[in-house]
Amino acid sequence: MWQYQAPLRDMQFVIEHWLEAPQAWAQTERFQDLDLALARQVLEEAGRFSSQMLAPINSSGDRQGCSFEAGRVTTPAGFVEAYVAYTEGGWSALACDEAYGGQGLPQLLDAALQEMLYASNHGWAMYTGIAHGAYLCLKAHAPQWIKARYLPQIVSGEVLPTMCLTEPQAGSDVGLLRCRAEPQDDGSYRVSGSKLFISGGDHDLSANILHLVLARLPGAPAGSRGISLFLVPKLLDHHQVNSVRCDGIEHKMGIKGSATCSLVFEQAQGWLIGEANRGLAAMFVMMNSARLHVGLQGLGHAEAAWQNARDYALERKQMRAPVRPAGISADAADPIHFHPAMRRTLLELRACTEGMRAVGYWVAHLLDEAEHQGSQADRQHALQLAEMLTPVIKAFFTDQGFRQASNALQVFGGYGYVSEFAIEQTLRDSRIAMIYEGSNEIQANDLLLRKVLGDDGRAFAALLAVMRQESALALDASECAGFAAELERLCDKLEAVVAAVRERAGEDVEYPYRVAGDFLRLCGVALLGFAWVRGARVSRLLPDSDPVRASKLQTAQFFFAYVLPEADYRIASIRGAMARLAFVE
Known part of the structure; x- marks a missing residue:
């Protein structure tokens, strides 16, 4: 009863x-062809x-899940x-x-691909x-011999990488890892x-698995300043098995087709990626890519x-x-679509x-x-905006993924709660994205404290300038002026709001942390507003037919009437959080 068809028409509208x-x-040398x-x-x-x-193996994969026996998944x-x-189709490249054997196409097209895969x-x-994040990490920080050996294998799909950060005592605080x-x-x-x-x-999809592992060198400084990054393959030369073993898999609420593993490294052979004690800098190349993908x-x-609720x-x-x-x-009765x-x-x-x-x-x-814009100033401006928006994409999008899956389940009524209609799987699968790759609370802190307050608001001012520019363009279109x-x-x-938070933070150091979640959601709603102003404006260029x-x-009319008012609620919540939170006994 569950189905998916790629929304190609809307994807084309956004891209074109x-x-x-x-x-x-056409103006970029890399993509002129x-x-x-x-x-x-x-x-x-x-x-x-x-x-x-x-899509046909989505529900069956959820019911069957992964199996673990004799150390193999x-x-x-x-x-x-x-x-x-997937690999024969060249999608990994x-x-x-x-x-390195890639197709050299834009990340924009890869983003559309990722949306389809996850949907x-x-x-x-x-x-x-x-x-792709591991590819970018190794491309930027690995020794030349590792690039030559492993990047073509990642691009072809011959190997699949992992990101090994979390330990039992060290989740979001990677400085505690042992x-x-x-x-x-x-x-080595x-x-x-x-x-x-x-x-x-661990899995049975690719011939080899490349583990990117955060670990400490002897005498390394305490905390996050003493972390290094290592490449640890599952298989070494001549298919020799490295000293890495899977100790079990988790039984989870959702994404049951994904093997979530516990790994034990026992004097496993690996190689340093990037500089010693600067593993987080190297890893963040991978994590920033991952956070965009998690938002998708x-x-x-x-x-x-949306598709399944609409059809039902x-x-x-x-x-x-x-x-x-x-x-x-x-x-005697109407489709509930009309209610x-x-x-x-x-x-x-x-x-x-x-x-x-x-x-x-x-x-x-x-x-x-x-990466490819003509001038250095243009490239820096694009990177500044992308870095500002990344925590919003990760946190706001995943919050909406869960929220909208819940809203869609309500459309199905009681049928939505049973597995036959599979919207309940979408709800379960979507929940984890709010937690991994840096929980949404961490993303909110990153946005407000580092990306907005941390650089005196320069990146945020650049974002507002883009939004105001769109507003000025749309004012000339009669249907979009409002x-x-x-x-x-x-x-x-x-x-x-930013000025008020900055002023209050001088008196109450905890205040920005209390309001960071509301501020991120406020930014998310504002960005949707920006999206719909531009969407309404450029849609006028399409034929009437x-x-x-x-x-x-x-x-767009619906959004500004029914969704945008959440912005005022978030602003009121930010201003109302002046009172300090009491500690829970």
């Missing part, structure tokens, strides 16, 4: 009209792979075959350099999701310790929830709607999903510009 990416590609026809073909083939290969039926098709089968996509690495005469290291919650720590998980869940609401008949659209037959409560829920699903797609793809496009005025007022409110034009204007 909202971002005007093809025009930017990428034309619109090829970009559309990539999206269509990715959609076909997701809907035909991954077996993935659910169909997962291996899907991975073979999409946004990687040609020098169709989150459990399966966990195995491939970290690969895993050790001892230097050897041959330049012997890594010993335990890691848990390692996604894809939230988008994928919201899209899948059109066929499920219950009672008479208070107002019937013209041309509807006089049955106002359900219509509001469905419109919120569409408004949030399509708005998040625009913002999420924008960040991926900014990353392309930060939306533009709302966005301009919201920018004024955001400036005032194109249904996307009417849909975008209608949904």
Whole structure:
């Protein structure tokens, strides 16, 4: 009863009209050969792979889960075959350099691919999701011989990487980790310790697994300043098994097709990546990529929830709607799609999903510009915006993925609570994304304290300038002038909130931490507002006969009437948090 079809028309709208990416590609040396026809073909083939290969094994993978026996993990039926098709299709190579066997396509197209993978089968996509971040990490920090040996294997999909941070006593506070690495005469290291919650720590998809492990060198400084990063393969030369073993897998609430492993390193051979005691700097290249991908998980869940709730609401008949659209037959009951409560829920699903797609793809496009834009100033501006937006993408999108999955479940009523309709799986699968890759509370602290207050508001001012520029453009469009005025007022409110938080923080050092969550959600709603102002404006350039034009204007009207008021609630909550929280006894 659960299905997924890639929303290709909206993806094309965002890429071709909202971002005007093809025009930017034509002016970028790296992407000059990428034309619109090829970009559309990539999206269509990715959609076909997701809907035909991954979606059919989503529910069965959840029911079957992974098995663990004699130290080996077996993935659910169909997962291996899907991975073979994935690598043969070249999807692992999409946004990687040609020098390592990649296709050299934009991260923007890879972001669209990731959304489709997570929307169709989150459990399966966990195995491939970290690969691009590991590729970027090794490309930036690994010795040349490691790049030459392992990057082509990551790009081809011959190997899959993992990220090994968490230990029983060290979750978000990686400074508490105890895993050790001892230097050897041959330049390698012997890594010993335990890691848990390692996604894809063992599986049967790829021939080898590359573990990127945080550990301490002898005499390293205490805390996070004494952490180094090591590459520890599961298999060494000539298929020799390294001293890494899986000690078990977790039995989880969701993403049951993903093997979440406990790993034990017993004098395992590894190699230093980057500088000694600066492992976090190297690892954050990987984690920042991962956080964008986790945000896209939230988008994928919201899209899948929206599709299935919409389809169910059109066929499920219950009672008479208070107002019937013209041309509807006089049955005793109407599809619940026509009932106002359900219509509001469905419109919120569409408004949030399509708005998040625009913002999420924008960040991926900014990353392309930060790497390939013509001038240094333009590249720095794009990177500044991308870094500012990353914690919002990770936290706000995953929060919305869970929230909108819950709203969609309500559309199904009691049927939504049983596994036959599988929306309950979407709800379960979506919850973990709010926790891993830096919990949403940590993302909120990062946004407000480091990205906004930490640089005296320069990056935030750059973001507001982009939003105000869009508001000015939309003011000249009669159908969008009201939306533009709302966005301009919201920018004024955001400036005032930041000034108030900065002033209060001088008197109460805990205050920014108390309001960080509300501030991040405020920024998320504001970005959706920005997305819908631009979406409404550029949709006017479409032909009158194109249904996307009417849909975008209608949904923008809904957003500003029903969703944007949450911004005032968040502002009131921030201002109301002046009183210090009492300690819980």
